[in-house]
Amino acid sequence: MRLMHRPRWLTSFLDLVLIMLGAMALLIANKLEGNRVLEAVSDTFGGPGLVASLPPMPVDQIFENQEARLSAEGIVRIQTLSRQVSESQNIVHIRVPVEQTREDRLQGWELAAARTASIAWQLRQNGVAEDRIVPRMPDSAVSEGPAHVTLELRTK
Incomplete structure (x- = not known):
């Protein structure tokens, strides 16, 4: 049986989409804590x-x-x-x-x-x-x- 070979960029793109979806879900779930969430994300990535x-x-x-x-x-x-x-x-x-x-x-x-x-x-x-x-x-x-x-x- 031959496995279907997917391009590597497709996996990276799907990972990025899932990360962005997770970030948006966090912001929506924490409406009142939005600034703290943004600050934590910013600190994590050095911004x-x-x-x-x-x-x-x-x-x-x-x-x-x-x-x-x-x-x-x-x-x-x-x-x-x-x-x-x-x-x-x-x-x-x-x-x-x-x-x-x-x-x-x-x-x-x-x-x-x-x-x-x-x-x-x-x-x-x-x-x-x-x-x-x-x-x-x-x-x-x-x-x-x-x-x-x-x-x-x-x-x-």
Whole structure:
């Protein structure tokens, strides 16, 4: 009996398809853990990952009360972040929470969007390239935790 001989490239292609299918299944199964899965895959293959070592920046410390204007401490922290990001090959996500306020001027999403714009402007003033700064509204199907606006700083 003669065995059917398949070309070697066909096996390699099928292996690749199965690996990609498995990766997509992992991402779909872990919607809420998507960033962690991507970071683990990135670390495994030696690529840039997410910056996980940044200290938290409480909103009430970097912004004036119920305002989108950065405080003096906030400006210093964003300047420090700008230096770290400029030297880094990593992707950075900055989350600005949506706060429920009773103020008449800016409320909820408006305040979060204005604060995000304020951070983006300060980053740009401190030398972070404009094409690296990408504001993102959350996708309701994939959003994690409380409502927020994300400012993504992409790799160079």
